[in-house]
Amino acid sequence: xxxxxxxxxxxxxxxxxxxxxxxxxxxxxxxxxxxxxxxxxxxxxxxxxxxxxxxxxxxxxxxxxxxxxxxxxxxxxxxxxxxxxxxxxxxxxxxxxxxxxxxxxxxxxxxxxxxxxxxxxxxxxxxxxxxxxxxxxxxxxxxxxxxxx
Amino acid sequence: xxxxxxxxxxxxxxxxxxxxxxxxxxxxxxxxxxxxxxxxxxxxxxxxxxxxxxxxxxxxxxxxxxxxxxxxxxxxxxxxxxxxxxxxxxxxxxxxxxxxxxxxxxxxxxxxxxxxxxxxxxxxxxxxxxxxxxxxxxxxxxxxxxxxxxxxxxxxxxxxxxxx
Amino acid sequence: xxxxxxxxxxxxxxxxxxxxxxxxxxxxxxxxxxxxxxxxxxxxxxxxxxxxxxxxxxxxxxxxxxxxxxxxxxxxxxxxxxxxxxxxxxxxxxxxxxxxxxxxxxxxxxxxxxxxxxxxxxxxxxxxxxxxxxxxxxxxxxxxxxxxxxxxxxxxxxxxxxxxxxxxxxxxxxxxxxxxxxxxxxxxxxxx
Numbered sequence: 001x002x003x004x005x006x007x008x009x010x011x012x013x014x015x016x017x018x019x020x021x022x023x024x025x026x027x028x029x030x031x032x033x034x035x036x037x038x039x040x041x042x043x044x045x046x047x048x049x050x051x052x053x054x055x056x057x058x059x060x061x062x063x064x065x066x067x068x069x070x071x072x073x074x075x076x077x078x079x080x081x082x083x084x085x086x087x088x089x090x091x092x093x094x095x096x097x098x099x100x101x102x103x104x105x106x107x108x109x110x111x112x113x114x115x116x117x118x119x120x121x122x123x124x125x126x127x128x129x130x131x132x133x134x135x136x137x138x139x140x141x142x143x144x145x146x147x148x149x
Numbered sequence: 150x151x152x153x154x155x156x157x158x159x160x161x162x163x164x165x166x167x168x169x170x171x172x173x174x175x176x177x178x179x180x181x182x183x184x185x186x187x188x189x190x191x192x193x194x195x196x197x198x199x200x201x202x203x204x205x206x207x208x209x210x211x212x213x214x215x216x217x218x219x220x221x222x223x224x225x226x227x228x229x230x231x232x233x234x235x236x237x238x239x240x241x242x243x244x245x246x247x248x249x250x251x252x253x254x255x256x257x258x259x260x261x262x263x264x265x266x267x268x269x270x271x272x273x274x275x276x277x278x279x280x281x282x283x284x285x286x287x288x289x290x291x292x293x294x295x296x297x298x299x300x301x302x303x304x305x306x307x308x309x310x311x312x313x
Numbered sequence: 314x315x316x317x318x319x320x321x322x323x324x325x326x327x328x329x330x331x332x333x334x335x336x337x338x339x340x341x342x343x344x345x346x347x348x349x350x351x352x353x354x355x356x357x358x359x360x361x362x363x364x365x366x367x368x369x370x371x372x373x374x375x376x377x378x379x380x381x382x383x384x385x386x387x388x389x390x391x392x393x394x395x396x397x398x399x400x401x402x403x404x405x406x407x408x409x410x411x412x413x414x415x416x417x418x419x420x421x422x423x424x425x426x427x428x429x430x431x432x433x434x435x436x437x438x439x440x441x442x443x444x445x446x447x448x449x450x451x452x453x454x455x456x457x458x459x460x461x462x463x464x465x466x467x468x469x470x471x472x473x474x475x476x477x478x479x480x481x482x483x484x485x486x487x488x489x490x491x492x493x494x495x496x497x498x499x500x501x502x503x504x505x
Contacts, residue, residue, distance in 0.1 A: 011466075013501040048501060065388055084381050084389055085466040086498065109382040117378040124374045286337075286437035288344025289351070298439050 003145050004076060004092040007044055008112075008132065011086035013052070015044035016126040017133070021145065047090055051080050069101055083108060103148065111140045151180040152313060153190040153238040154305065156281070158293040159231070161198055165296040165305075166191075172310045181242060190222075194236050197224040201234055211278075212271050215262055223261040227274035229281070235274055239266075239313075269312045276308040319398045322384060323406030330383050331407050340436045347452060351441070358449035365451075369458020377463040380404055389467070393492050394418075396469065397425050400460065409433050413488075429486040432479075440480050447482065451475045460490060468496040 008017040018040065051068070058068040070079045077097055081089045081104035089104045115137040116122055122131030150171040156164040168180045168190075182190065197217035204216055205228055217224040227235040239261055260266060284290065284301040347365065354360045380386070384403055390396040397415050405411050405427075413427040434453050440446040451457075457473040464471045470493040477483035 012499050045501070052501065067387075083378075084386055085377055086468065087378075105387075113378050113382040117375050124371065283437050284439075286341070286344075287439045288341070288348040288437075289439065289441045297442055300439060 001097045001149055002094040003149060004094070006092075006141070006145070007047055007090040009044075009048050009088040009090070010126055012125070013048060014127070015041070015048060016129045018044055019138075019141065021149075047078075048088075051078070051088065051090055055080070055082065069099065079104060081105060081108065087112070103144075107141065107144065111137055111144065115140060150176070150242055150313070151182050151240050152309065153180070153182070153194065154277075154309070155191075155194055155236050155238075156296065157195070157198065157234040157236060159233060160293055161195070162293060163191075163195075163295075164233070164293070165301070167302065167305050167309075169306065169309045169313075171313055173313070178310060182240065190238055193219045193222050194224060194238050197226070197236065198234070200224075201226050201228070201236075212274060214267055214270075225267075225270045225274075227271075227278065229278060233281075235277060235281075237270060237273070239270070273308050273312040276312070277305055280304040280308070316398055316402070319402035320406075320412070323403040323412070326383050326403065327407045327410060336433055336436070339433060340438075343434050343455070344438060351446075351450070356441070356443065356445070358446060362449075362451050362454045365454040366458035366461070369455035369460075370462035371458075372455070373459040373462020373464075374466055376408070376459060377466040380407070380463065381467075383407060393422055393425075393469075396464070397427075397490075401427060404463070417489075424489065424491040426476075427488045427490065429488070432486055435478075435480055435486075438480055451478060452480050453478070453486070457488060460488075465496070468498075470494050470496055 003021050005018065005020040005022065007015055010016050020040075054071065055068045067082065068080055070077055072078075072095055075095070077093050077095050079091045079093065079097075079100035081101055087108070089107060091100050091104060093100060115134060116126075116132055119131065119134065122134065126132050151168075152170065153166070153168050155166040158164045168182075170176055170179045170181055172178045196219075200217045201213070204213055204226075211228050211230070213226040213228065215223050216226045222238055222240050225237045225239065227237075229235070241261055280301055281296075284296055284298050287298070290296070346368075347361070350361045350364050351358070354364070380403075384399075384407070386399075390399060401413050401415050405413055411429065411431055411433060413429045415425055416428055417426040418424070432453055434455075438452060440450060440452065451474075454475065457475065460473045461471055471490055472493055473488060473490045475487065476489050477485055477487045479486050
């Protein structure tokens with residue numbers, strides 16, 4: 001199993017955290033850092049647009065409870081998890097991976113709530129990712145994902 | 150038997166006072182202090198604070214029993230851990246009338262230094278102490294502030310009726 | 314049916330997943346906050362109520378995430394009645410170990426009351442006897458803010474206020490909660 005990347009979107013549809021486990025050469029090639037950052041932001045926007053539309057479509061077809069869980073292409077599989085407070089977690093893995101719903105749920109419970117929400121100094125709204133990039137969260141996430149691979 | 154109960158703060162400032170009479174042996178719970186001497190109660194009680202300071206280190210007990218006496222006025226003392234003093238002045242009813250002299254001498258009140266009286270006063274203090282702790286746990290109470298809570302006053306009155 | 318399910322869930326989460334803290338510590342901490350606010354605002358109790366509500370709101374915004382994580386909630390409540398059940402039997406149970414009674418529904422199902430038989434914040438408390446606190450201060454007003462903040466995060470705009478309090482000499486402690494509207498999902502900004 002290989003995890004490619006991971007994104008968190010808040011209830012204001014902003015991407016407040018993203019992380020890639022791909023080797024740098026794979027994603028950015030010879031581009032400068034500014035273009036990489038820009039393309040990463042564009043990636044996040046595209047991903048959100050995709051999952052948001054798919055989720056709305058799935059709800060329209062299957063009712064409110066029918067959650068959109070994942071989709072798969074020839075090259076990757078995208079896993080989606082949404083909390084009742086409209087926090088959206090997205091993970092991209094290789095195609096052979098089974099459902100990561102539980103993994104995303106664990107990330108929410110054990111890392112997000114424990115290290116980000118319960119940090120009294122972190123803001124409630126994470127504009128521009130403020131408060132999310134704390135050491136405990138990043139370290140915990142990295143270890144957790146590497147433990148899976 | 151008439152009682153005058155006062156709580157004295159750490160700065161020797163009064164926090165609470167309450168006057169009552171015995172409810173045992175058909176007592177009506179009314180204080181029967183001599184009208185002329187009644188205003189002296191506060192003086193007598195506060196003058197015993199010096200004695201409290203002397204005896205408070207002699208044993209590790211909170212209840213110091215009768216510590217002072219002024220004619221027929223007996224002062225019992227109870228110290229809280231926070232150095233707040235509960236003082237109770239008890240005065241046996243003057244033995245002029247035939248009714249009071251016929252009382253059993255071992256009953257609470259008739260003999261201010263008997264073990265029964267000591268025990269009764271101890272129970273009274275313990276109950277007041279419990280309620281005192283609850284009263285000062287109120288967030289709006291500050292240290293050494295007068296206790297104005299009507300609930301506390303009622304509970305002191307109830308403890309008085311129950312034990313004295 | 315749904316009601317007993319909520320009770321069971323609340324009971325289970327409270328027993329197995331919640332960290333416990335000494336009740337008197339909570340009582341004294343909260344009491345100190347209220348007393349300090351009264352002092353800071355010169356016994357302007359209307360303002361104190363407001364500040365408590367605001368504090369609660371900020372707590373609620375975070376507390377809801379803990380609630381969702383601990384209760385393993387994945388599904389939204391299907392109606393406001395279910396929400397009320399979850400608030401009383403899961404929310405209050407797991408955080409304060411009390412279960413307020415839900416009563417006085419309006420016929421449109423948008424307003425209800427929570428009646429608190431016990432209030433862990435109010436142990437030992439006696440309101441200041443300045444003649445105004447009894448009429449103006451809502452001692453536990455932080456709870457209104459918590460509910461408002463928590464429900465806003467799960468897309469319900471509500472209004473909550475106390476209408477009676479045993480501390481004031483009323484027979485019961487009762488909070489009124491009204492649903493104003495469901496908040497729509499936010500849409501991504503248009504790309505230029």
